[in-house]
Amino acid sequence: MIVYFSGTGNSRSVAFKLGREGEKIVEWNEDLAKIEDERLGIVFPVYCGDMPAGLIGSLRRAKISAKYVFAVATAGGSAGRSLNSAAYLMREKGLKLDYAACLKMPDSCIMFPTPEAEKRKLLDSEEERVSKIASELEAHAEKTVAPKKPFGFGTRAMWYLFRRVAGKIAYKSAGAECVKCMLCVNECPVKNIEVKDGTISFKGACEDCYRCIQSCPVRAIRFGKLKVTDKTYYKHP
Ligand SMILES: Cc1cc2nc3c(=O)[nH]c(=O)nc-3n(C[C@H](O)[C@H](O)[C@H](O)COP(=O)(O)O)c2cc1C
Ligand code: SF4
Ligand code: SF4
Structure with a gap:
């Protein structure tokens, strides 16, 4: 099962490209009471250096059981601590985040627009870059990151500045x-x-x-x- 959140479509596109035939792909928009599957994928945009707050809360409350867990962040720049947060959330459930990756995509935030030429490059290479991740997932590759508590000082400071x-x-x-x-x-x-x-x-x-x-x-x-x-x-x- 893949759970994704997406504002402007980057993470949605990646989630559907990563999905296997017949695999359940669910948009997070409300509480996820129970997730039970062989593999669980979490795909989301990076907001102010972390995972979207609502998704964090929802994953925290959900009952999760899965044998292989992966997280893919899409970002205009970099993953920040979002993947570390995903690892932390899984550790809280007694699970391991087996694979973590970040995919650079055009920036959705109107304050930091991606230049047109760069946008085209990123979109043109999306299929190839996602395929590489999909192959690694099929091989049950291990790419771990250190768990870190979500919404650390840096994230909170960024949100504050962003809104101010x-x-x-x-x-x-x-x-x-x-x-x-x-x-x-x-x-x-x-x-x-x-x-x-x-x-x-x-x-x-x-x-x-x-x-x-x-x-x-x-x-x-x-x-x-x-x-x-x-x-x-x-x-x-
Ligand atoms: C409010 C907001 C904050 C963002 N903060 C970051 C950030 O801290 N680092 C980053 O690399 N990209 C950041 N981005 C860009 C998005 O993470 C990126 O464009 C993502 O691929 C959007 O995915 P979506 O189309 O699935 O919503 C931000 C975008 C928004 C709207
Ligand atoms: S920016 Fe806020 S109000 Fe607008 S679609 Fe996203 S969640 Fe809804
Ligand atoms: S704000 Fe824009 S999208 Fe919303 S109802 Fe008005 S015209 Fe339509």
Whole structure:
């Protein structure tokens, strides 16, 4: 079984490319009560140097039993401590993270856009790079990392700066631009967006996955004061 989380599609694409024929591939968007399989794969984007917070919490609460466990992080730069966190979470369950890898992909964050030429290179080579990981997984290769407690000081500091720099933890829909197409409401993986008094409203459970921002057809959604531009737009094709 593969559990993935994905905002803009990178990790989703990788999860499906890694999946074997007939293997269950599940998008994390709510509590994972029980995971029981021969192999478990966890695929996710790196956010501020760690795993997405909601996924960490959900894995922590889940009952997991698997013989071979792997984690693949997708990142605009590097895995940070996200894979160490995955190893830590597995150790909490008495399991070992047998294989950990990071795949560089275009950056989904509108503050650090990947240049167009680099984006193309990364996407063009994705298939080959994922195939290499898939072969290693088939061979039950061991690639371990040291377990480290999730959300260490560095991660917390990055989140703080990220939100401060961007202006406050405030996603807003610009009333004038929003055409109430409901795409963001339907697409938010954690159902954090609703219509309230006729306008798009954000609740308090945002994972900062950027799916809504990058999906809005009229680019009405802002992160603080920032808006998507042609240069910062990204969704996995
Ligand atoms: C809020 C946010 C924070 C991010 N932080 C990092 C980071 O610390 N390091 C990094 O290499 N990439 C970072 N990224 C980039 C994503 O990890 C990367 O683009 C990932 O492949 C996106 O996957 P997805 O398309 O499945 O959502 C960040 C992206 C977002 C939206
Ligand atoms: S996706 Fe954009 S236009 Fe559509 S409802 Fe959301 S904010 Fe409004
Ligand atoms: S509100 Fe937007 S950024 Fe936050 S979790 Fe939902 S889709 Fe992702």
